[in-house]
Amino acid sequence: MVSCMLRNVIELLPRLRPKHIRILKILLQSLPRYQYVPIDVLAVKLKMKSSVARKILQHLIDLGLVVAKEKGYEGYRLSRWGLDLLALRKLRNFVELQSVSHRIDVGKEADIYVCYGADGSPYIIKAYRLGRTSFKKVRSARPVYHVEAGSWFAMSIKAAKREFHVLSTLWGVGVAVPKPLIWAYHMILMDYVPGRELHKVRLRNPLSIFRNTIEEIIKAYYVGGIVHCDLSEYNVLVNEETEEIWIIDWPQWLPTSHPEASEYLRKDLEQIIKYFYRKYKLEFDVLWEIVETVSRKYFDQSREAS
Numbered sequence: 001m002v003s004c005m006l007r008n009v010i011e012l013l014p015r016l017r018p019k020h021i022r023i024l025k026i027l028l029q030s031l032p033r034y035q036y037v038p039i040d041v042l043a044v045k046l047k048m049k050s051s052v053a054r055k056i057l058q059h060l061i062d063l064g065l066v067v068a069k070e071k072g073y074e075g076y077r078l079s080r081w082g083l084d085l086l087a088l089r090k091l092r093n094f095v096e097l098q099s100v101s102h103r104i105d106v107g108k109e110a111d112i113y114v115c116y117g118a119d120g121s122p123y124i125i126k127a128y129r130l131g132r133t134s135f136k137k138v139r140s141a142r143p144v145y146h147v148e149a150g151s152w153f154a155m156s157i158k159a160a161k162r163e164f165h166v167l168s169t170l171w172g173v174g175v176a177v178p179k180p181l182i183w184a185y186h187m188i189l190m191d192y193v194p195g196r197e198l199h200k201v202r203l204r205n206p207l208s209i210f211r212n213t214i215e216e217i218i219k220a221y222y223v224g225g226i227v228h229c230d231l232s233e234y235n236v237l238v239n240e241e242t243e244e245i246w247i248i249d250w251p252q253w254l255p256t257s258h259p260e261a262s263e264y265l266r267k268d269l270e271q272i273i274k275y276f277y278r279k280y281k282l283e284f285d286v287l288w289e290i291v292e293t294v295s296r297k298y299f300d301q302s303r304e305a306s
Contacts (some may be wrong), residue, residue, distance in 0.1 A: 006113055006127070007100040009084045012063060013092070016085075022046065023056060024065060024086055027078040028185075031151055036068075036075030083153055083186060084127065090184035095123065109159065109251055114192065122192035124178060126163075128156035129186075156186035159251055164188050166226055166253045173223045176216045176246050193246045195237030198275070206280040209238055210287065212245045213272055214294050220247070221265055222298035225256045231268035233275045 026045050030037045042057075043050040057076055060066040065082035069075040091097060096118040105112040113125040131152025164183035167190070171179050179191040203209050213236055220226045228235075228250060235249035254261050273287045 005100075006084060006088075006103070006111075006125075009081050010088050010097065010100050010115075012065075012085060013089060015063075019056060020060060020065075021086070021089065023053075023060065024078060024082050027066065027076060028083065028086065028153070031078075031154055034075065034077075035151065036073075036077045039074045039076070042076065078153070080129075083156075087127070087185040087187040091125070091182060091187065091189050094182040095189065097123070100125070123181070124190045124192050126160070126188045126190065127186060128160045130156045130159060153186070160186045160188050163251050163253075166250045170220055170224045170226060170250075173219070175220045175224050175226075176212075176244070177250070178246055178248060193237055193239075195239045195244065195246055197234055198236040198238050198245075199233040201238055201240055203238070203240070203280070205243065206276055207282060207286075207290075208243055209245060210272070210276045210282070211290050211294070212243060213247075214269070214291055216245065216247050217265075217268060217272070218291075218294045218298045221256055221261075222302045226250075226253050227256060227258075227261045227265045228252070228268050229254050229264040232271050236272075 023042070023046065026042065027037055030041070030045075034041070039050050039053065039057075043053045046053050057066055057068070060082070061068055061076075063081075065079055065085055067077050067079045069077075088097065097115055098118045099116050101114040101116060103111055103113050109130060110126050110128045113127065115123050115125050117123065161183055164180050167177050167180035167188070170177045178193045181189045181191065183189075198209075198213075217228065217231065220228065228247065229252040230249065231247070235247065237246040237248055238244070254264060256262075258264075269291055273284070273291070276282050276287060277284055
């Protein structure tokens with residue numbers, strides 16, 4: 001599968017038997033110890049002869065799910081598409097995913113796909129892709145990521161789990177984020193939200209959208225105990241008809257107990273203020289007054305709750 005896409009991977013699921021899934025899982029579980037798992041180790045774990053394991057592995061290589069070591073000892077590792085298949089299989093235990101439509105965004109850290117259930121309901125899949133060139137160049141600016149045993153796959157899985165946790169927390173306290181449904185390895189399945197990125201739209205009522213955005217940022221901080229830490233016009237989605245907004249992309253988040261949390265909150269607010277000032281020529285004083293009013297409301301509520 002030379003030009004494999006996520007939509008191709010989901011189509012492979014019915015063609016695989018339990019023995020194929022078992023090998024893929026063993027390759028993933030072996031990451032902390034081996035970059036390429038030796039054939040004799042695989043044979044022992046599978047409780048089968050090396051010759052039999054080799055035939056199954058060749059089939060998985062032909063499908064693009066496994067990569068063989070080219071030099072030195074005979075060894076095998078999971079491919080990116082093999083990890084995708086394991087994740088999609090787990091997602092399908094929660095929602096009967098019928099198809100993956102298209103990729104709607106390619107970021108430094110993850111790809112975003114639209115997919116559909118058997119009943120036609122749309123969903124969003126976020127698949128972390130840590131380790132590609134675009135991310136390696138900025139890793140030094142990402143303090144929450146640390147290269148560890150188990151390669152970039154392990155980091156992608158850890159990042160997805162971390163974001164799923166924060167989305168669940170924020171959704172639970174009423175912050176406007178896409179509803180997280182399930183975490184599967186390096187993927188998060190979320191409800192589809194009918195919005196476009198803030199920088200791609202020309203708002204009819206920018207002050208109202210600004211107020212809604214600030215409301216969610218401050219609510220996340222005082223009610224959810226979370227600060228985004230990387231907020232901009234690229235990770236705010238807007239529905240132009242309803243004026244609903246959703247804040248997305250939370251991999252950099254920090255708890256408000258972090259010593260630099262208030263500084264990151266200030267930077268997030270400044271980024272949004274500067275954007276609305278530049279694009280819509282809204283006055284700084286008016287924007288800051290909205291920030292102060294909303295902040296005071298949630299600060300007072302947090303004091304009353306405590």
